[in-house]
Amino acid sequence: MEIIEILKLISDKNRMRILNILHNKNKTCVCILEEILELNQSNLSRHLNKLKKAGIIVGEKRVQWVYYEISEKFLKENYFVKEILESRLNGGIFLEDLNRIKYSEC
Numbered sequence: 001m002e003i004i005e006i007l008k009l010i011s012d013k014n015r016m017r018i019l020n021i022l023h024n025k026n027k028t029c030v031c032i033l034e035e036i037l038e039l040n041q042s043n044l045s046r047h048l049n050k051l052k053k054a055g056i057i058v059g060e061k062r063v064q065w066v067y068y069e070i071s072e073k074f075l076k077e078n079y080f081v082k083e084i085l086e087s088r089l090n091g092g093i094f095l096e097d098l099n100r101i102k103y104s105e106c
């Protein structure tokens with residue numbers, strides 16, 4: 001996947017919030033993402049599917065829930081995304097999401 005395509009995909013605020021959560025809390029249940037992001041299931045699924053089709057995230061079904069994480073292969077091939085997640089998203093809504101996830105359970 002070309003850099004321009006990756007940047008287009010992650011330029012959406014909700015997708016960047018998803019990546020921020022997954023980067024900080026590995027293997028996160030879709031139910032927690034719904035709660036933290038305050039998105040309905042349909043909208044969240046749309047964002048997750050775009051990230052999944054691009055190979056940015058991977059999902060693992062456990063009983064009735066799907067747990068997502070960022071693809072290690074993707075991060076190795078696109079180190080700049082990891083740099084963004086580690087150094088640029090440390091305030092505003094991104095920090096609020098991480099604070100709220102501490103109190104969320106599936």
